[in-house]
Amino acid sequence: MAILSASLGIGTALVYPTFLSSIGQATNPSQRAESIGVFRLWRDLGYAFGAIISGIIADWMGLSYAIVFIGVITILSSIIIQVRMPEN
Template sequence: MSDRLGRHHLNVLGMWVCGVGVLLLPLGRGSAWWSFAAAVAGIGMAMLYPNLSAAVADLAQPDWRASAIGIYRFWRDLGYGVGALGLGAAAALGGSLEYAFWFVALAMGTSGLILYHWGEETHTRFNPVP
């Protein structure tokens, strides 16, 4: 596990740490608890978010890079709208706002697992070219 995780550790760990932070939010009460949980989620997002744009920029050929980043941003921004619908549906179907938090935590954990198993590191330091 450590070798595989080491190759794309910031993205996978970022998703999992962010998911844990979101998972912690409905489990406690008070501003101290929510501040702690939000800080955990924020640390996870800080590990993850900048790497997503950087990965797109690194993988795209220079003459196509701007278009690749635009396409990535389109799908990412579309996810905000679709995600909001998913959160509302989770809360409505579950009958409680807590279900929206569980939905996000599950989505982050699942995304991390998908990246862990099928993500491919392209940086030559971690994946040397023979």
């Protein structure tokens, strides 16, 4: 379990700077602070809801499933950014 948790933490730490960089490149400098603020709002809501959802899944199916589920959501969010954000 510790290895899965560490892998999830490392993966998450690698993804967020990429998200911030993508937002910074895709927005006008006058809107950049607002866009990053909105991103951080959704990110923080993800922490709260992620904790609740992973707790429910861990109780229902086990800790391994909860870790995998959150990892999959993290990967899906990066795919959404790849599809929705314009390339410069």
